[in-house]
Amino acid sequence: MKKHFISYLLTLILCMGLTSSCSSNNGDSGDDGQGGDGDKQKISYSVSQDIISNPERGFMHSWQVNSEGPPVDKSALESLKDKNVTLILRLYYLEKFKNTSLSTEELNLMEEDMSRIREAGIKCVLRFAYTDNQEGSDAPLDIIETHLDQLKPFFENNQDVIAFVQAGFIGAWGEWYFSSNGLATTENRKAVLEKMLEVIPENIKIQVRTPLYKQHIFEYSEAMNAETGYGVSDIARVGFHNDCFLASSNDYGTYEDVETEKAYISKEALFVPTGGETCPPTDVGPADCNTAETEMKLLKWTYLNLDYYGPVLNGWRNADCFDDFQRKLGYRLVFRETELDKEVSESFNLNLRIENLGFAPVYSKKKSFLILRSVTDDTVIKKELETDVRKIIPGNTYDLSEKINISNIPSGDYELLLEITDHSESLQDRPEYHIRMANTDTWEADSGYNRIGHTIIVK
Secondary structure, three states: OHHHHHHHHHHHHHHHHHEEEEEEEOOOOOOOOOOOOOOEEEEEEOEOOOOOOOOOOEEEEEEEEOOOOOOOOHHHHHHHHHHOOOEEEEEEEOHHHOOOOOOHHHHHHHHHHHHHHHHHOOEEEEEEEOOOOOOOOOOOHHHHHHHHHHHHHHHHHOOOOEEEEEOOOOOHHHOOOOOOOOOOOHHHHHHHHHHHHHHOOOOOEEEEOOHHHHHHHHOOOOOOOHHHHOOOOHHHHEEEEEEEEOOOOOOOOOOOOHHHHHHHHHHHOOOOOEEEEEOOOOOOOOOOHHHHHHHHHHHOEEEEEOOOOHHHHHHHHHOOOHHHHHHHOOOOEEEEEEEEEOEEEOEEEEEEEEEEOOOOOOOOOEEEEEEEEEOOOOOEEEEEOOOOHHHOOOOOEEEEEEEEEOOOOOOEEEEEEEEEEEOOHHHOOOHHHOOOOOEOOOEEOOOOEEEEEEEEEEO
16 A cells, blocks of 8 residues: 555656646546456647657758768767767768769778767768769769768678768769769669669668659659658668759759749658758848748658758758758657556556658658656666658557556556667667757656656556
């Protein structure tokens, strides 16, 4: 009795700190007689307005390096935590290797970068190019394919910290438009993309510069459906990056049939990532807050370059919408409500209503666990969930509903928490790579757990 009274007090305290309302319901439990005795707790959660860090999303820095240059600076990586930045674009210029294999020194540079990125607790978007000059030269196709063969072990070894890869290699900045070697054709673009899809692990998405590049390569125009989109076929692995976002009426040639192609991206972006950077506006004025938000919401933007184009970004800062974009870029998952049994045996129903307040879904696979933590001695028991957080899409409410088997759990009082980890085993014990729910007083930074605000009594 004393133990149950302590449990009741703990639950009351959690309700007061975490939720906007808690209530009991002594009606039918609806759990087929397996769970509680009909006594339930209903919880409604408060949404935080804090800018929070979550993996693979948000404003990012773009840091380039020339052939055999210095590795990414450790102190610069460490400073990202204070800016809520969890993502960088690492652009490798391979200007020394246009007619030869990559050197051991170059490959070691890349490995050192990934090691430092992993140590700092962030991820990267990768791109490779041979020139940063529109009049400069790139490499012939056979050299590109040789380089990709060399890079295959690099991609495999570091897939845990690679968020996405941009197609790159062809033309100035790797943007696929100009090519001194005649590679700016559908046939050659297809050859480069197919080689990348071959050597890059299937769990990593690859982004091309325009929607028509993907449509022409795969010879289709209708956006893929969920059956295809959540798979690992080649077409399901290709997303988009726009490096002149809102900079002209067609974003510097990003689109031809603007409205049709944006509608196509909007549907595809339920499954593949979009992101990029702004440019100096030409035939339009700098995008105001409403225009930018409408566009990012439509196209489901998951990241945006902090380093370019400064005047557009500063305009958003001055208009007080920059912080809001920092909250909404990518996913922003929140608990909305739950109703749970207080006393359970054998099994119980976990019901959590979740909403995504961000512009985009989660794009990479995650692992989700219900954590049962003993109130008595802090023993942690994990129950892996079948939930796929990629399906918590913007604008929809998602009901996480699963039956939890607790037949092998000792009697006692257990606090419930939700853990969403990286899919890679190497990062599953790193809280920096866990997803944090955007609610008030739910996050445990040390453990990477999200408190549900409920304690169950296992009989």
